[in-house]
Amino acid sequence: MSKPKVAFFDFTSCEGCQLSILNLEAELLELLEIIDIVEFREAMSEKSGSFDIAVIEGSFSRDSDLKRLKKIRETAGVVIALGACAHIGGINALRNSQNREDLMKKVYPDNPFLYETNEKALPISAAIKVDAFIPGCPVDVKEFVRVVKNLVLGKDPGLPTYPVCVECKLNENICVYELGKTCLGPVVRAGCNAVCTSSGGVCIGCRGLIPNPNINSQKDIMQKYGLDMERIIDSVNLFMTEDVRGK
Amino acid sequence: MLTEVMEKQSTKDNIMRGLKKAMAEYSIAALTKKDGKVLFDYIDDTDKIELEYTPTVLSPKKFFFPQEEVILEYTLEGRVNTKIDYTKTVLFGVRPCDITGIQILDEAFSESNGDPNYLTKRENSIIIGIDCNSICDENAFCYKVASQNPKGGFDIMLHNLGNDFAMSIVTAKGEQFADQYFEMGKVDSEALNTFRIEKMKVFEEAGGPFEDLEKLPEIFSENQFHPIWDTEAERCLSCGSCIMVCPTCYCFDVIDELALSMKIGDRLRRWDACMLRSFAEVSGGENFREEVKNRVKHRINRKFNFLMTKHGRSVCVGCGRCVRSCLADISPVTIVEALTATSKEMHLEEKNNDLYLPEKAYIRKIETFTENEKFFELELENGKSLGHQPGQFILLSIFGIGEAAISVSSPPSFGNRFDIVVRAVGDVTNKLHTLTTGDFVFIRGPFGHGFDNNILNKMKNKHILFIAGGIGYVPLRSLINLTLKKTNAYKKISILYGCKTPEDRMFKDELQYISTLGGNVELLETVDNGDDKWLKNTGVITTLIPMVDFNPEDTIAVICGPPIMYKFVIKTLADHGVTNNNIYVSLERRMKCGVGKCGHCQIDNIYVCQDGPVFRFSDIEDKEEAL
Numbered sequence: 001m002s003k004p005k006v007a008f009f010d011f012t013s014c015e016g017c018q019l020s021i022l023n024l025e026a027e028l029l030e031l032l033e034i035i036d037i038v039e040f041r042e043a044m045s046e047k048s049g050s051f052d053i054a055v056i057e058g059s060f061s062r063d064s065d066l067k068r069l070k071k072i073r074e075t076a077g078v079v080i081a082l083g084a085c086a087h088i089g090g091i092n093a094l095r096n097s098q099n100r101e102d103l104m105k106k107v108y109p110d111n112p113f114l115y116e117t118n119e120k121a122l123p124i125s126a127a128i129k130v131d132a133f134i135p136g137c138p139v140d141v142k143e144f145v146r147v148v149k150n151l152v153l154g155k156d157p158g159l160p161t162y163p164v165c166v167e168c169k170l171n172e173n174i175c176v177y178e179l180g181k182t183c184l185g186p187v188v189r190a191g192c193n194a195v196c197t198s199s200g201g202v203c204i205g206c207r208g209l210i211p212n213p214n215i216n217s218q219k220d221i222m223q224k225y226g227l228d229m230e231r232i233i234d235s236v237n238l239f240m241t242e243d244v245r246g247k
Numbered sequence: 248m249l250t251e252v253m254e255k256q257s258t259k260d261n262i263m264r265g266l267k268k269a270m271a272e273y274s275i276a277a278l279t280k281k282d283g284k285v286l287f288d289y290i291d292d293t294d295k296i297e298l299e300y301t302p303t304v305l306s307p308k309k310f311f312f313p314q315e316e317v318i319l320e321y322t323l324e325g326r327v328n329t330k331i332d333y334t335k336t337v338l339f340g341v342r343p344c345d346i347t348g349i350q351i352l353d354e355a356f357s358e359s360n361g362d363p364n365y366l367t368k369r370e371n372s373i374i375i376g377i378d379c380n381s382i383c384d385e386n387a388f389c390y391k392v393a394s395q396n397p398k399g400g401f402d403i404m405l406h407n408l409g410n411d412f413a414m415s416i417v418t419a420k421g422e423q424f425a426d427q428y429f430e431m432g433k434v435d436s437e438a439l440n441t442f443r444i445e446k447m448k449v450f451e452e453a454g455g456p457f458e459d460l461e462k463l464p465e466i467f468s469e470n471q472f473h474p475i476w477d478t479e480a481e482r483c484l485s486c487g488s489c490i491m492v493c494p495t496c497y498c499f500d501v502i503d504e505l506a507l508s509m510k511i512g513d514r515l516r517r518w519d520a521c522m523l524r525s526f527a528e529v530s531g532g533e534n535f536r537e538e539v540k541n542r543v544k545h546r547i548n549r550k551f552n553f554l555m556t557k558h559g560r561s562v563c564v565g566c567g568r569c570v571r572s573c574l575a576d577i578s579p580v581t582i583v584e585a586l587t588a589t590s591k592e593m594h595l596e597e598k599n600n601d602l603y604l605p606e607k608a609y610i611r612k613i614e615t616f617t618e619n620e621k622f623f624e625l626e627l628e629n630g631k632s633l634g635h636q637p638g639q640f641i642l643l644s645i646f647g648i649g650e651a652a653i654s655v656s657s658p659p660s661f662g663n664r665f666d667i668v669v670r671a672v673g674d675v676t677n678k679l680h681t682l683t684t685g686d687f688v689f690i691r692g693p694f695g696h697g698f699d700n701n702i703l704n705k706m707k708n709k710h711i712l713f714i715a716g717g718i719g720y721v722p723l724r725s726l727i728n729l730t731l732k733k734t735n736a737y738k739k740i741s742i743l744y745g746c747k748t749p750e751d752r753m754f755k756d757e758l759q760y761i762s763t764l765g766g767n768v769e770l771l772e773t774v775d776n777g778d779d780k781w782l783k784n785t786g787v788i789t790t791l792i793p794m795v796d797f798n799p800e801d802t803i804a805v806i807c808g809p810p811i812m813y814k815f816v817i818k819t820l821a822d823h824g825v826t827n828n829n830i831y832v833s834l835e836r837r838m839k840c841g842v843g844k845c846g847h848c849q850i851d852n853i854y855v856c857q858d859g860p861v862f863r864f865s866d867i868e869d870k871e872e873a874l
Contacts, residue, residue, distance in 0.1 A: 030507040149507065162487055162523045169491035169572065170314045170518070172286050172304040177574055186484040186574060212524055214539070217482045221574045223801065224708045 004152060007039035007051035008082075009072060011058030011065055012092050012121055017083035018042045018057055020138045027145060034152050053078045053151070059085040059092045061121040073128040078151060081123065081130045082144070084137035084239055088208045091137065092121035094238065132157040137206035137239065140192050160190040163210050164203045167194035176202050182222050184235065187213035205239045248399070253416040254439065255431040262405070262412055263293045265428035269337055273373070276310055277339040278303070287338075296340065302383050302571065306345045306494030308352055310338055311368040312518075318364060318501075319514035330513075333368045337424075339375045343397050344389045344566040346376050348494030350400030351558055355497055364516075373424050376404040377412075380446045382453050386567035388580055390450040391457045394564040406442050413439040454661060459587055463561065467552035469593065470586040471544065478701055479582065480540035482575035483522075489569035489577070490520035490546065495562050498526075521545050547582055576707065581700045602842055605644045605689035611664060613684055616753055619670050620718065621680055622656075625690070626664045633665045637726035638697030638833055638861040642841045643667070643675065644689040645682075651675035652838040652856075654722035655693060658729040668721040668753060694841040697861050698726050698805075702831065706730075709803045710739040712795065712825075714816055716788050716808025717746050720753045722833050722860075723807045731761070731768065739767045741795045745788030745808075747775045771795065788812060789819040799824030807833040813874045817864065827865035834860050834873070 008018055022043055024031070038048035054076035060069060073079060084090035095103055100119050104112040124130060132151060134144050147157045160166075164185035168175070171194055176183045185194070185203040189210050196203055222232045257265075266275055276289050278297045285301040287310070321327040341349070356365040379395060389395045397404075402421030405412040413434050416422050425431060459466060490496045500519035505512035519526060522543070527536035536542050550563035563579055570578045612624035627633065633641070635655050644650040651673060657666035671680040679688065698706075711730060715723045730740055742761065746752050752772070762770045771791045773784040784791060788808070804820055806813060813832060820830060836848035836855040848855035853867070867873040 027507065034507065034509055145507065149505065149509075152509075153505065161525045162520075163484070165484075165486035165488045166491055166520070166523070169304060169488050172284065174284050174304065175488075175572060175574075186486040186488075210524075212485070214482075214484045217484055217575050220482070221484075226708075229800070 003034060003036045004052040005038045005048070005050065006035045006053045006055060006148075007048060007072075007076070008037070008041065008043075008055045009039070009057070009068075010041065011056065011069075011086070011124065012061040013058030013083065013085040013090070015042060015057060016138045017134075017136075020141050021144060024141050024145070027141075031145060031148065035148065049075070051076055053080065053148075055080045055082050056086050056124055057082040058124075059089050059121040060124050060127045061092060061118050062116050063118060064116060066127050069124060069127045078131045079124075079128065080147070080151075081125065081133040083139045084135065084206045084208070085121075086124045086130075087133040087135050088240060089121050089123050090206075090239065096120045097237070133159075135159070135189055135207035136192060140195070143191050161211050162190050163213075164188050164190045164192070164194050164197065164207075166190055167192070168197045170194075171198050173197055177221075177225055182225050182227050182235070184218070186221070187215065187218045205236065208240060248418055249416070249422065253422060254434040254436070255414040255416065255425065255429075256408075256411050256434045257414060257429050257431045258411050259298075261430050263296070265430070266293050266296075266337065266339060269424075269428045272335060273337045274334045275337050275339060276307070287341075289336075298340070298377070300340075300342055300377070300379070300383055302387070302567065304492060304568070304572070306348055306492070306566065306568065307338055307341050308345070308348060308494050308497075310336060310372070311349070311365050312352065312356075312497060312499075315515055315517045316364060317513045317515045320511070321514065322511050323505075323509070329363065331364050331367045333371050335371045336368075337373045337375065341374055341376045341401065342383075343376065343379055343395045344387070344564045345494050346374065346397040346400040346404075347394035347560075347564045348400070348566070349374065350397055351495045351560075351562055351564070352497055353400060354558055355495075355554075373403075373420060374401040375421075376401040378404055378406045378442075378446070380407065380442065381449055384567065384571075386570040386578075387565060388567060388570075389565035390453045390455060391460075391580065391583075392561040392563055392565040393456050393460065394561070394566075395446075395450055406439060408435065408438045408442060411435070411438075413442065457583055457587065459590075460561065462590075463551040463583065463587075464553075464556045466586050466590040467548055470589055473586055473589055475582055475585040475701075476540050476544050479577050480538070480543045483539050483543050483577055484575055485522055485524055485539050485542065486574075487520040487523045488572040488574075490522050491518065492568035492572050494564060494566055494568070495550070496520070521549070543577070547579055550579065551583060576704045581704075584700070603691070603840075605642070605650075605691045607687050608690050609687050610682055610684055613682075616668060616755075617751055619672070620668055620753065621671075622666065622668050622754075623679070624664055624666050625688070627690075628687075630663050632661050632663050633693055635659055635665070635693035635725075636697035636699055637729050638722060639693035639695050640722075640838075640841075640856075640860060641667070641690045641692035641694065642838070643669075643679070644691070645675055645678050646689065648678045649675050650691075650839070652694075652841065654725075654833075654860075656721045656724045658725050658732070666724075668718070670718055691841060695856055695860050696858055698831070702861070702863075706803055707736055708738055709801050710741065710797050711737050712797060712802055712804040713740070713742045713744075714788060714792075714804060714806045714808070715742070715744050716812040717751060718753060719806075719808035719812070719833075720744055723805060724754065724757075726805065731764070734764075734767055737767065738801060739797070740769070741797070742768075742770045743773075743788060743791040743795070744770070745773045745775075745791065745812075749774055749778060749781050769795070787815070789815050792816075792819045792823060797823075799826070799829070803829050803831065805831045805833075810835070810874070817874075827868050828863060830864035832862055832864050832867075832874075834862060836860070 038051050054072045081087045085092055134147050150158050167190045176197055181202050183202040184205040187209055188203050188205045189207040274289050276287055279288050279290050279295045286303045287307040317330045319327055320330050356362040402418045404415040416425055498519045499516040501516050503514050528534040554562040607628040608625040610623055611626050614622040616622055640652050640654045642650045643653045653667045655665055656668050669676050669679055671677045713723055713727055771794055773786055773791050777785045802825055804825055806816055834855055838848050838856050839845040841856050
């Protein structure tokens with residue numbers, strides 16, 4: 001079996017997901033036994049026009065992205081969206097509900113029209129067909145390795161479809177609702193091993209919704225535990241604006 | 248199992264010393280504290296054992312059936328080995344509910360195809376239980392499923408006698424272990440007996456087992472289309488928490504994990520959950536249990552129906568973990584009780600012969616409230632509790648005169664007495680006013696649909712706005728007094744009460760008491776015509792509503808009063824933003840049979856005596872006759 005060629009690309013993002021992958025160190029060397037990395041801006045200066053798997057970090061937020069994304073799609077057999085920005089728009093999509101001109105003036109007061117940006121930051125699936133995604137902000141690197149391995153083996157990527165609550169219970173955490181906090185864990189996709197709730201935080205939804213979430217019940221519960229509607233919407237919108245919810 | 252339970256006794260210090268010694272040969276797992284939480288875990292010193300029980304997130308089943316374990320090791324070249332990981336373990340301090348759970352798992356993993364991974368771990372373990380003599384919290388319901396006195400699933404059970412533990416040794420393995428590690432003396436039979444009697448009392452007082460516990464498989468089978476499956480499924484998040492924490496769930500998923508070398512790998516099993524959407528999904532996307540309702544049904548039926556038949560006992564052990572972990576407040580107790588009640592009704596209708604037969608009740612206490620209204624405390628001759636929900640009513644008979652529908656005014660109770668307040672307005676009520684303490688009447692019921700668990704759950708953490716007019720306080724008092732028993736379950740409780748004159752007020756002493764409660768409880772009163780002594784508000788009941796500080800989004804209003812009152816109150820509430828689905832009304836109608844037959848109380852297609860008298864207003868707002 002010849003090793004598949006893998007190329008990494010970045011769009012609107014902090015590039016932290018790629019950095020997490022570089023942090024794999026020992027496992028990265030093992031990973032290189034099963035794949036060839038032919039392009040990775042954060043790690044190497046070589047570039048390659050030919051690759052089998054494209055791993056894309058970042059959201060689709062400029063018209064000019066479209067051409068580049070289409071080119072990648074034409075070349076790659078498999079496209080993987082890496083991290084929340086590529087998967088669901090991520091933190092970038094927070095701006096989607098605001099007026100672009102106002103926002104540009106606020107962020108770049110001296111030169112608001114120097115930078116190109118679209119009205120909305122969208123997941124890359126809004127531009128091209130995506131074959132697999134690795135959720136999270138940042139991604140869970142163990143999951144990244146597992147998905148790559150599964151794809152190389154010709155298996156389904158194998159992402160959990162159950163919510164964070166499952167992993168939280170397996171870790172024997174006291175439910176954060178019992179501690180007087182509110183959490184999106186019941187409707188958000190697991191796979192992170194409940195890392196936030198296991199270390200004193202709450203789930204803020206960076207991995208996106210599970211398939212078929214019971215949003216009404218989640219809303220009722222957050223309300224019952226004292227959040228008003230506005231704050232519920234705020235907390236859900238952090239990673240999942242209306243444009244991307246459910247994708 | 249030994250043919251006879253061996254009873255011994257030892258001091259607590261002695262037991263601890265014994266466990267310490269056993270550490271040379273065994274790993275010890277016990278209840279312990281770690282990162283601020285209490286859980287069952289391996290310990291390196293007996294000092295770390297917690298003897299007082301706090302409910303844990305996971306049950307100790309994880310020592311025999313871990314969250315994840317390797318069952319096969321293989322190479323891609325085709326070599327394969329079975330893998331069974333185990334350490335010789337003493338599991339110390341398991342409580343009766345979890346022991347019953349282990350007993351059920353022992354049966355499940357032994358039958359037909361003995362599971363090598365589970366059974367090897369069990370064979371290499373000693374289970375030392377600590378008996379309970381109290382109920383751990385309001386969510387536990389071990390007594391309802393009779394799991395507090397396990398007969399198997401352990402080797403030694405300790406009973407707390409203060410400085411000493413009495414010991415019941417039930418297996419040869421336990422006997423051998425105890426002989427080797429514990430210095431034991433003769434049991435103080437009297438003290439052990441006292442412990443057992445006290446324990447029995449505690450669990451009996453908590454309410455005892457589910458009515459018809461043994462018949463639950465039958466009851467569940469005939470209620471597969473009960474509406475409660477819809478109402479519970481509507482709230483269910485399908486998050487799987489209930490299954491993860493269950494001491495008797497044992498479904499698992501099997502996963503191949505190849506090492507990155509792509510040469511060797513493991514086949515592992517991991518806890519799975521039938522509440523998760525993917526549980527019954529096959530490749531190609533077909534899902535054989537797609538609907539949440541079917542998953543809820545399946546989970547609960549496994550405990551009280553399918554597997555109950557197989558194991559000969561409820562497979563739910565009542566530990567309460569699923570109730571504690573459910574953010575949507577779904578509880579097996581609510582479901583079991585609803586289905587049991589429906590089955591009872593179904594069977595009652597089949598039988599038919601008790602339908603119109605009243606039971607004798609004695610008048611135990613009478614108080615005159617006003618010129619026309621008297622309070623009666625009644626006691627059923629058969630010694631049973633009335634078993635009513637707040638808002639339900641009875642039919643009271645005086646032979647020779649007739650029968651009249653009367654609301655029950657006391658909160659639900661296990662006792663056999665209950666309260667009514669009756670205005671002398673008709674034949675039966677006029678006659679009742681002439682009776683004295685010790686006289687008897689006959690009653691049927693309770694009837695109708697009151698404030699059931701579903702409504703009570705909706706009220707949790709909400710601001711409850713009671714609005715009562717005149718004698719309308721009487722039916723509401725059942726719910727008012729129930730909520731006052733646990734005020735911290737509600738955001739706020741506001742009681743608005745209006746009468747014609749100060750003299751017309753019901754339960755004057757209780758009102759006085761409620762007005763002193765403070766905290767999140769407030770009582771606002773008004774009368775149409777005050778006198779010199781009346782210092783509170785004067786005016787109609789609606790004038791009280793603006794005086795309450797409430798957020799319509801989390802307020803539930805409950806109304807009962809004279810017919811004229813409802814329209815005005817509901818309009819004022821609407822002006823303040825309260826929607827009809829957050830308003831409950833208790834309606835009065837002429838009633839004769841109480842069992843949905845005679846037709847007197849009918850409004851369109853509903854019978855007030857069966858579907859009401861308590862209604863969510865949004866359910867009847869389009870009915871012209873309702874108000």
